[in-house]
Amino acid sequence: MSQLTATPESALVDVPVHIRATGLPPSQLVTLTASLKDEKGSLFQSRAFFRTDGNGELDLTRAPALGGDYLGVHPMGLFWSLKPDKMFRRLMKRDVINTPFEITLELYESGFTQIPETPTASIKVKRWYSAPGVQRTQIRKGRIRGAFFLPPGEGPFPGIIDLFGGIGGLVEFRASLLASHGFAVLALAYFNFEDLPTQLLEIDLEYFEEAANFLLAHPKVQGPGIGVVGVSKGAEITLAMASFLKQVEAAVCINGPTIASEPSPYRYKELVVPASNLNYERVEFNSIGAMVYRNVILNPLNEHNQSCVIPLEKAQGQLLFIVGESDGCVNSKKFAEESLDRLRLHGKSNGRMLAYPGAGHLIEPPWSPMCYASWSPGFPFPLFWGGEPEAHAAAQEHAWAEVQKFLRQHLTGTKSKL
Structure with a gap:
């Protein structure tokens, strides 16, 4: 009798799953599928074809996919190759504490031909964004709006501010996952949330300083400084925070411009x-009708743009640029290279870059499906994020470990075990 197993069946989303099938005919073509529905009811699916070994077994750590949504040996391929049933949907966890994503894995004793209606075996895998004991607190203190995640235990824990980009609102999935690995994390909203401005017409860095001071005042947050992680517009703000705020000791900029991009000037006290x-x-449009924004932000080295360059040479903390070389939204590698040149020009060596060939704009926790293009607030067309699924998946796995190691090293002074 055939059996499908997945170990562990319930774990954090950044824990790999070992998928095996037994009790099958030897050397038989079989199909494995994965599916999940997000909290809005959107369906994401993947499938791959395999051949069982001489014992009628299948082990995804050894067996190559022969076709389907990916090829070759990729134990987590069914997870990172998940695709929406409707174009331009992005998989994003909303409730990060109470419910997991539930992925259904199904085994069919056929391959390449039409899949039977009934699977031979199936199993459900729960993928959580917060570990047991992680506490979430909604924050409305002064001007600050966000969600604060605290790991279990006495602490103190290194403090992190987590920022997303132009989608606005409050996005929590990376913050809760970082808290699951021992960081005290404030997922910070900065526009289009509650009573915050609906549009980002100016970025007041004193708001972000207030958030940094809130973190440092918490009895379970380890000082003397904090880290910041940001993607896209959030990466741009992360760099500005590192440049102007003395509280920032470690900054991770994931695929963002290193220039104040329209329509948002930065203000800090009297400085603008x-x-x-x-x-x-x-602006260009690709073959699927998505908007390619990559070259819209003008080169910061143009003379008329010099005043718009974020003065990162003022940063006292460490800077890590995470770059997807196939980013379709921001020419992030060029921005990062020019930033490192600017640091060297000022005699600074506190920046480094991790560049990933084939990775797109939305570099997220490991085994998250690559979002090729999706709708984004304020744009009349879907935005093209770019990336090649296999390379993007490898980048996410590597970058996630490197980000945690970087934050631990520069916020606690100790080397990570990762």
């Missing part, structure tokens, strides 16, 4: 960094 103009004539 004006926003760079965008050249919308450079």
Whole structure:
């Protein structure tokens, strides 16, 4: 009798799952599928074809996919190759504490031909974004709006501010997952949430300083400084925070510009960094009708843009640029390279870059499905994020470990075991 197992059946989303099938005919073509529905009811699916070994067994740590949504030996391929049934949907966990994503794995004794209606075996895998004991507190203190995640235990824990980009609102899945690995994390909203501005017409860095001071005042947060992790517009803000706020000791900038991009000038007390103009004539559309934004933000080395460059040479903390070389939204590698050149020009060596060939814009926790393009607030067309699934998956796995190691090293002074 055939049996399908997945170990562990319930774990954090960044824990790999070992998938095996036994009790099958030897050297038989079989199909494995994965599916899940997000909290909005959108369906994501993947499938791959395999051949059992001489004992009628299948082990995804050894067996190559012969076709389907990926090829070759990739034990987590069914997870990172999940695709939406409707174009331009992005898989994003909303309730990070109370419910997991539940992925259904199904085994069919056929391959390449039409899949039977009834699977031979199936199993459900629960993928959590918070570990047992992680506490979530909604934050409405002064101007600050967000969610604070605290790991179990006495602490103190290194403190992190987590920032997302142009989608606005409050996004919590990375913050809760980092808290599951021993960080005290504030997922910080900065526009289009509750009573915050609906549009990002100016970025007041004193708001982010207030958030940093809130973290450092918490009895379970380890000082003297904090880390910041940001993606896209959030990466741009992360860099500005590192440049102007003395509280920031470690900054992770994931695929963001290193210039104040329109329409958001930066203000810190009496200092202003004006926003760079965008050249919308450079907008392109790819074959699926998504908007390619990569070349819209003008080159920061252009003379008329010099005042718009974030003065990262002022940063006292460490800077880590995470770059997807196939980013379809921001020319992030060029921005990062020019930033490192700028640091060297000022005699600084506190920045480094991790560049990933084939990775797109949305570099997320390991084995998250690559989002190729999706709708984003404020844009009349879907935005193209880019990336090649296999390379993007490898980048996410490597970068997640490196980000945690970087934050631990520069916020606690100790080397990570990762």
